[in-house]
Amino acid sequence: MSRDLAVALALARKDALAELRGRVATGTTLFFGALVLLLFGFALGPDADRLRQAAPGLLWLAIVFAGLLAVGRLHESETEDGALEQLSLYPVGRHALYAGKALAGFVAMLVLGAVLLPVMALLYGVDLASALAPLALVLVLGAAGFAAVATCYAALTVRMRSRELLLPLLVLPVVAPLLLAAVKATAGALGGDPFGELGAWLALLAAFAVLMLVAGAATYRFALED
Amino acid sequence: MPTTIFLAPPRRALEAPSAADVHDLARLFGRSAALAGITLAVEPGRCIALLGPNGAGKTTLLRVLATLLRPTYGTARVDGLDVTTNGAQVRERVAFLSHATGLYGDLTARENLAFAATMLGLERAEARQRIPEVLDAVGLRSAADRRVAVFSAGMRRRLAIGRTILGRPSLVLLDEPHAALDADGQALVGRLLAGWREVGVTTLVASHHADLLGDVVDGSVTLANGLVTEIAGQGVHGVTGAGARTDTGPGELTPLRGAAGS
Numbered sequence: 001m002s003r004d005l006a007v008a009l010a011l012a013r014k015d016a017l018a019e020l021r022g023r024v025a026t027g028t029t030l031f032f033g034a035l036v037l038l039l040f041g042f043a044l045g046p047d048a049d050r051l052r053q054a055a056p057g058l059l060w061l062a063i064v065f066a067g068l069l070a071v072g073r074l075h076e077s078e079t080e081d082g083a084l085e086q087l088s089l090y091p092v093g094r095h096a097l098y099a100g101k102a103l104a105g106f107v108a109m110l111v112l113g114a115v116l117l118p119v120m121a122l123l124y125g126v127d128l129a130s131a132l133a134p135l136a137l138v139l140v141l142g143a144a145g146f147a148a149v150a151t152c153y154a155a156l157t158v159r160m161r162s163r164e165l166l167l168p169l170l171v172l173p174v175v176a177p178l179l180l181a182a183v184k185a186t187a188g189a190l191g192g193d194p195f196g197e198l199g200a201w202l203a204l205l206a207a208f209a210v211l212m213l214v215a216g217a218a219t220y221r222f223a224l225e226d
Numbered sequence: 227m228p229t230t231i232f233l234a235p236p237r238r239a240l241e242a243p244s245a246a247d248v249h250d251l252a253r254l255f256g257r258s259a260a261l262a263g264i265t266l267a268v269e270p271g272r273c274i275a276l277l278g279p280n281g282a283g284k285t286t287l288l289r290v291l292a293t294l295l296r297p298t299y300g301t302a303r304v305d306g307l308d309v310t311t312n313g314a315q316v317r318e319r320v321a322f323l324s325h326a327t328g329l330y331g332d333l334t335a336r337e338n339l340a341f342a343a344t345m346l347g348l349e350r351a352e353a354r355q356r357i358p359e360v361l362d363a364v365g366l367r368s369a370a371d372r373r374v375a376v377f378s379a380g381m382r383r384r385l386a387i388g389r390t391i392l393g394r395p396s397l398v399l400l401d402e403p404h405a406a407l408d409a410d411g412q413a414l415v416g417r418l419l420a421g422w423r424e425v426g427v428t429t430l431v432a433s434h435h436a437d438l439l440g441d442v443v444d445g446s447v448t449l450a451n452g453l454v455t456e457i458a459g460q461g462v463h464g465v466t467g468a469g470a471r472t473d474t475g476p477g478e479l480t481p482l483r484g485a486a487g488s
Contacts, residue, residue, distance in 0.1 A: 082326025
């Protein structure tokens with residue numbers, strides 16, 4: 001195993017362990033995502049067709065809002081007793097640290113998506129059974145792109161006092177194309193892709209994820225430096 | 227406590243004539259100078275004390291050498307490598323014990339060291355062998371599988387010291403290593419300093435308490451208001467007094483006074 005890969009896996013494993021042991025935060029984030037879906041449902045009223053139509057957009061808004069909390073928290077754990085400073089003292093490439101943090105964020109987003117997808121189906125009366133494979137692909141690509149962006153900005157804002165405010169302000173404009181593509185792809189997957197657009201939206205999601213991962217790996221060191 | 231752990235030689239022998247050297251080094255925070263232009267060189271294998279009151283510049287000097295802070299003016303090098311342009315190579319040689327322990331409360335002591343071992347590039351077999359040794363050495367074997375969140379400040383400090391041993395560095399930078407430690411812990415620091423000197427590791431120890439360092443120290447540098455005021459003993463050379471800076475004199479800078487952690 002290469003050194004960079006070992007570093008990235010160790011960092012992601014450490015974050016996962018810490019998250020699992022601090023179950024309150026994980027549970028709260030999942031509950032928050034479900035609550036957003038529930039409240040959106042209340043806001044749109046009882047019209048079943050309207051809810052089904054809005055479901056892809058509301059699902060991704062819930063994933064993104066809850067994802068901001070999850071990825072932000074992964075970096076907040078590094079502020080505990082100088083951990084981020086210690087992390088930057090290790091003789092490892094900054095891109096490997098980024099990869100580890102982004103991997104942890106990606107897994108957190110996958111868990112969020114895996115929980116919120118059935119919640120959305122239940123609340124809005126959406127049938128997932130016929131579209132599980134394309135939905136999984138949308139979720140994986142969307143989670144990768146979001147984690148790639150949010151990881152970088154979370155590192156940048158983690159030492160700031162108003163980080164909870166700044167993180168969404170910085171991340172949301174950048175992930176707008178991802179949100180659009182993920183919503184369109186989810187709608188396409190749920191509706192049987194009548195216009196044959198699903199492939200194009202998936203390609204856009206993949207391109208976004210790759211671009212943001214490369215940019216994040218190249219710029220993460222600036223977030224750690226003095 | 228066993229002492230063999232202290233005899234592990236550094237993974238990389240220093241090659242330059244100076245383990246660490248700074249020239250005309252200034253570090254400003256706004257218009258205030260934590261370091262106002264100092265010039266020093268430390269010989270390899272020496273144990274050097276950095277003395278002085280709060281706000282003298284001790285911590286800032288260590289943080290610059292550890293690559294955590296960039297010099298505002300002047301240069302700082304470790305084993306001949308500039309800390310600004312060769313940060314990655316410098317970090318391969320340096321271990322830094324700061325005021326904060328940098329430990330993860332949700333992980334156990336053993337898991338914290340295992341994580342550090344991976345980050346420091348230890349092979350799995352080496353890590354498996356050294357982690358119990360390190361836990362023994364810092365007196366935490368019985369608490370190895372307890373979460374660090376329940377540790378006392380002294381236990382956390384011991385574990386952070388253990389992490390410093392783990393990577394077998396060539397240059398060790400210790401910032402107030404005796405802080406939060408009981409008498410046993412302070413004796414551990416003394417044994418550690420002696421052991422490192424024995425195997426050729428260079429140590430720079432910032433402390434308010436020269437008496438706690440004992441006779442392990444080869445030489446000392448006293449700082450005040452960001453300037454070197456005295457150099458004593460062996461193994462360290464430099465320029466003392468105000469006016470060490472030559473391009474923008476310290477008269478233009480306001481030294482930090484009473485800054486926490488100097």
